[in-house]
Amino acid sequence: MSKLIYTFLASLDGYIADEAGGFDWAYPGEEVIDVINGIEREVGTYLYGRTMYEMMSVWETDPSFAALSPGNAEFARIWQGADKVVFSRTLESVSTKRTRIERSFDPDLVRGIKAEAGQDLGISGADVAASAWRANLIDECQVFVAPMLVGGGKRMFPDGVRQPLELLDERRFANGMVFLRYAVRH
Template structure:
């Protein structure tokens, strides 16, 4: 069975977006970028919420991005090779190849996708990841902790859920970013809002 991996960048205080909805607080770094590309190389399917999908679609729809450097071309190629499933009630169409639009997150369908996939899946977007966590579908968390405190915004990890995690790996980068890889060991809802 393939794993469902939650991969995200977050501030040291745990946010993936600041209070204005921005997530561009850290300049790109070649070392982290190459590591992220290698991490995603083995992924067969990306599960996205609408906002993250729209932000990531440029890796296919804007050829000028890939033309900027070999690193960016490698990432664009890696991103384009994977299938995408976008969960949105408002999106009317997708702009990238090998992309399916779903109106709601169905845990049973995602579990079936995991069971039949030949390579791992990632879930991206905090709201979608929260649904996957609460359904007990997340097999691994890979967090890139950025050396910045933003003071508030959208939490990178689910609220209302208690989970024990096992640290599988860690890596420090020269620019202060830390990559942490965890496996959830067990969880329980603290209140039933799911």
């Protein structure tokens, strides 16, 4: 069965966006983007909430993002080649190919997608991931920790989830970022 992997860039104090909603402090740089691309090549389907989907859709709808660097261009190709499932009660339509909307997060639907998938699944968006954590669906957690304290904002992990993890990998980067990869012990 495929794995459901939660991956994010976060501040050292555990935020994916600061209080103003910004995350420019987490720009990874080319060395980190190369590692991200290696990880994302293994993902065949992304699961998103509406906000994360709208943010990520620029990788298909705005060519200027891919034009920023060779690593960004590769990420755009990888992202466009994957299926996307957006969990949203309010999103009217999607702006990208290979994308469908589900009106609510259904753990059984996600289990079915995992069982049928030929590749791993990625989940992004703190709210949709919180639902997956609470349903005990996440198999792996990958965090790129930025050398930054932001003091508040959108937290990466939900309150009330207690989960043992097993360290599988870690890596340091020249820009001060650290990659941590954990298996979720069910």
